[in-house]
Amino acid sequence: MSEQSADRTKELVLLMTQHQRRIFSYIYTLVPDRHSAEDILQETSLVICEKFSDFRTGTDFAAWACQIAWWQVRAARTKFARSKVIFDEKVLEAVAATASELAPEQSARHEALSRCLQKLNPRDRELLMTRYESGVEEAAQRTGRSLVAAYKALTRLRKLLHDCVTNALISEATA
Amino acid sequence: MNEMTDNERVELNELISSLLDGRASATEVSRLENMLARSDEARRFYVRSMELSASLCEYSGEMQSERPEPANVIRVATWSRWTAPLAAAAAVLFGIWIARFFLGQNQPMVSEELPDSVAHLSGSKDCKWLGAAPAAGDEFVSGRRLELVSGFAEVTFDSGAQITITGPATLDLRSAWEAELQRGTLKASVPPEAIGFRVVNAAVEVVDLGTEFSMTAEEGGAAEVFVLKGAVEVQPRNQAGAGAQPRSVLREKQARRFAKAGSTDVRDGDGKFQRFAAKIAVERMAHPLNYVRWSFDEGAGDIAGAATNTSNGSEIHLGNSDAQKSHWTRGRWGGALQMDGQPAVQAKLSGEVGRGVRSIACWVKLPAEAQVSGAQSFLSLPLNRLPQTWTEFSWNSLPGDGVLGALRMQTRQGTVVGTTQLRDAKWHHLAAIFAQPAKKGNKAHTKLYVDGRLENFSVKPGTRRSLAEMPASLDGALWLGGQPGGSIGATLAVDELLLVDRQLSPPEIRHLMQTNQLISAEVLAAN
Numbered sequence: 001m002s003e004q005s006a007d008r009t010k011e012l013v014l015l016m017t018q019h020q021r022r023i024f025s026y027i028y029t030l031v032p033d034r035h036s037a038e039d040i041l042q043e044t045s046l047v048i049c050e051k052f053s054d055f056r057t058g059t060d061f062a063a064w065a066c067q068i069a070w071w072q073v074r075a076a077r078t079k080f081a082r083s084k085v086i087f088d089e090k091v092l093e094a095v096a097a098t099a100s101e102l103a104p105e106q107s108a109r110h111e112a113l114s115r116c117l118q119k120l121n122p123r124d125r126e127l128l129m130t131r132y133e134s135g136v137e138e139a140a141q142r143t144g145r146s147l148v149a150a151y152k153a154l155t156r157l158r159k160l161l162h163d164c165v166t167n168a169l170i171s172e173a174t175a
Numbered sequence: 176m177n178e179m180t181d182n183e184r185v186e187l188n189e190l191i192s193s194l195l196d197g198r199a200s201a202t203e204v205s206r207l208e209n210m211l212a213r214s215d216e217a218r219r220f221y222v223r224s225m226e227l228s229a230s231l232c233e234y235s236g237e238m239q240s241e242r243p244e245p246a247n248v249i250r251v252a253t254w255s256r257w258t259a260p261l262a263a264a265a266a267v268l269f270g271i272w273i274a275r276f277f278l279g280q281n282q283p284m285v286s287e288e289l290p291d292s293v294a295h296l297s298g299s300k301d302c303k304w305l306g307a308a309p310a311a312g313d314e315f316v317s318g319r320r321l322e323l324v325s326g327f328a329e330v331t332f333d334s335g336a337q338i339t340i341t342g343p344a345t346l347d348l349r350s351a352w353e354a355e356l357q358r359g360t361l362k363a364s365v366p367p368e369a370i371g372f373r374v375v376n377a378a379v380e381v382v383d384l385g386t387e388f389s390m391t392a393e394e395g396g397a398a399e400v401f402v403l404k405g406a407v408e409v410q411p412r413n414q415a416g417a418g419a420q421p422r423s424v425l426r427e428k429q430a431r432r433f434a435k436a437g438s439t440d441v442r443d444g445d446g447k448f449q450r451f452a453a454k455i456a457v458e459r460m461a462h463p464l465n466y467v468r469w470s471f472d473e474g475a476g477d478i479a480g481a482a483t484n485t486s487n488g489s490e491i492h493l494g495n496s497d498a499q500k501s502h503w504t505r506g507r508w509g510g511a512l513q514m515d516g517q518p519a520v521q522a523k524l525s526g527e528v529g530r531g532v533r534s535i536a537c538w539v540k541l542p543a544e545a546q547v548s549g550a551q552s553f554l555s556l557p558l559n560r561l562p563q564t565w566t567e568f569s570w571n572s573l574p575g576d577g578v579l580g581a582l583r584m585q586t587r588q589g590t591v592v593g594t595t596q597l598r599d600a601k602w603h604h605l606a607a608i609f610a611q612p613a614k615k616g617n618k619a620h621t622k623l624y625v626d627g628r629l630e631n632f633s634v635k636p637g638t639r640r641s642l643a644e645m646p647a648s649l650d651g652a653l654w655l656g657g658q659p660g661g662s663i664g665a666t667l668a669v670d671e672l673l674l675v676d677r678q679l680s681p682p683e684i685r686h687l688m689q690t691n692q693l694i695s696a697e698v699l700a701a702n
Contacts, residue, residue, distance in 0.1 A: 021229065021230070021233060024229055024232075025225070025226045025229035025230075028225055028228070028229045029221075029222050029225040029226065029229075032194050032195065032225060033197070034232065086204055086208075087208055087211070088208065090212060091208050091211050091212050094211065094212065094218060095211060095218055095221065095222065098215070098218040098219055098221075098222045099222045102219065102222050102223065102226075106226055109223065109226060109227070109230070110226075110230045113227060113230050113231075113234070114234065117234065128231060128235070129231075129234070129235045130235075131196075131235075132228075132231045132232050132234075132235035133235040134316075136196055138316070138318075141318065141320075142318065151192070151196060151198070154192060154195075154196060155188060155189055155192035158188070158191075158192055158195070158224065158227065158228070159188045161227060162188075162220075162223060162224060162227055165223075165227065166223075
């Protein structure tokens with residue numbers, strides 16, 4: 001590998017590390033199933049590696065990568081019909097546009113979420129963390145809830161966190 | 176619609192939550208789609224909700240690792256789909272193109288997290304389950320409740336204990352060393368390596384002393400224990416003055432009933448013994464495997480050949496031995512390889528095993544007076560063909576880290592130190608299993624067995640090593656007897672080194688240790 005090529009590869013690794021959450025988040029918004037979104041993320045990452053020579057250093061890598069992800073989602077829609085990509089074309093485009101519009105605030109929301117999680121009581125936090133690590137059934141079992149109660153609690157907690165994050169950003173903006 | 180009503184906001188939140196938890200009906204998806212199509216506010220709320228969930232996916236992985244570590248299991252984080260893009264980029268960094276399997280397989284990597292699986296379903300017959308039916312080979316996490324309506328199910332714990340439950344029965348799996356029988360009947364078979372395995376219920380705690388016993392638990396809380404072979408220690412529970420109740424030992428052909436009122440003889444003991452002694456013929460599945468094995472039985476010359484069922488064997492070139500020293504010694508099975516401080520030797524890994532090692536087993540003999548300052552890794556190998564994970568085995572020479580002379584395994588993310596003393600001039604059987612995760616999305620973990628017994632070990636997380644620290648020469652090669660490429664090696668004898676591309680079960684490890692053979696389908700069915 002030449003020195004120039006090695007530098008370029010290092011740059012790719014760095015950019016991927018920095019932006020993988022945003023790329024995953026973008027795909028997950030369009031394909032709201034975690035495993036399907038992860039599959040598309042894998043495919044997207046391969047295309048990113050293949051096409052990295054087209055990327056111009058100094059431009060917005062995340063936006064460029066999300067554009068590739070968008071085409072991968074579109075391709076998945078053709079390939080798997082609605083089994084993976086549940087929204088119709090028009091809604092998909094509208095949601096993608098909103099996601100791009102909200103991209104600048106994403107990092108701040110991610111950081112604020114970590115502080116909001118600390119404010120939850122331990123049992124609720126355990127439910128959420130187990131849900132995202134191992135699924136709803138195990139989360140319900142571990143926190144001594146019925147499945148129905150766990151679903152209800154998750155709905156409540158997501159809204160609570162959503163509001164907490166929004167309020168945190170408003171407070172920061174006005175501070 | 177642009178401005179939403181409060182009711183619509185509540186509904187939107189519920190629809191999104193249903194979608195996230197995979198329980199949204201077609202009607203609900205359609206309703207959500209409709210709201211997203213019409214309202215900018217709905218789209219913004221939706222996008223932020225999905226981003227919040229994506230963040231939670233990430234945070235949940237991080238927070239799990241902050242939990243305290245139990246004594247006998249370390250988790251091995253799967254090289255998850257989540258980190259696949261980075262892995263892909265890293266592969267490019269190393270100048271290696273991304274192979275198909277690289278992104279598709281779970282790739283083990285040690286982390287310090289809660290244990291994942293503690294047991295697996297090893298056999299079954301005519302099973303009807305309450306809820307989702309587990310499949311043969313499915314792994315069970317600690318805390319898992321098994322509710323068998325009818326039929327027979329055999330569960331093999333990571334400790335090596337095997338329990339067959341007869342439906343209707345409810346069994347809670349607490350750890351690799353403990354189960355709770357809520358109701359129904361079980362038959363436990365506990366090999367010497369799993370002595371200490373416990374079965375508890377509301378009325379009694381049974382500690383196995385290496386045996387076969389049956390237990391029945393009634394809905395009302397009473398339990399009966401029947402010792403078919405060997406002996407068990409029993410401790411009555413939940414009784415007035417329970418603390419004063421002495422532990423007692425039940426021996427072969429003895430039975431006892433335990434209830435709140437105290438312990439009594441069992442009615443119709445003979446009839447029940449006869450029933451429990453009958454063999455339960457569960458169906459077991461033999462999973463195919465690929466292996467590479469060095470027996471070190473050559474006894475002369477400078478080449479150690481490998482036996483394999485998958486591709487060309489990988490020879491180990493030992494270098495020229497001088498007149499004073501030989502590479503060969505008497506082994507645990509036939510001959511063995513004697514390493515006396517000469518530089519490490521290597522073997523290229525290829526074929527199926529080269530693509531991903533799930534189990535490693537070998538015999539080692541360390542000198543009783545092995546120099547503490549001379550301790551170094553005696554076996555290093557990549558766990559996958561691409562160089563993102565690797566492991567090094569040595570004996571522990573740092574008393575601050577754990578038992579001096581115990582097995583020490585180092586990976587990218589830290590070090591674990593076992594408890595069994597290896598530095599005693601005796602042969603010890605070592606096995607390391609890099610497990611598959613119990614569920615999709617879960618993380619897998621490593622299990623270590625020393626002399627067939629699930630090893631207790633402590634975790635020394637340390638500094639996570641970067642990919643760049645992996646010895647370059649380790650790419651696709653195994654190094655034996657010292658540091659890869661190092662000039663001075665370890666002093667020890669090694670015998671019957673085996674690499675397998677799937678995880679071996681505790682009975683398979685025991686069989687291998689006792690017979691030097693991989694278990695066959697016939698043996699599996701007969702046991």
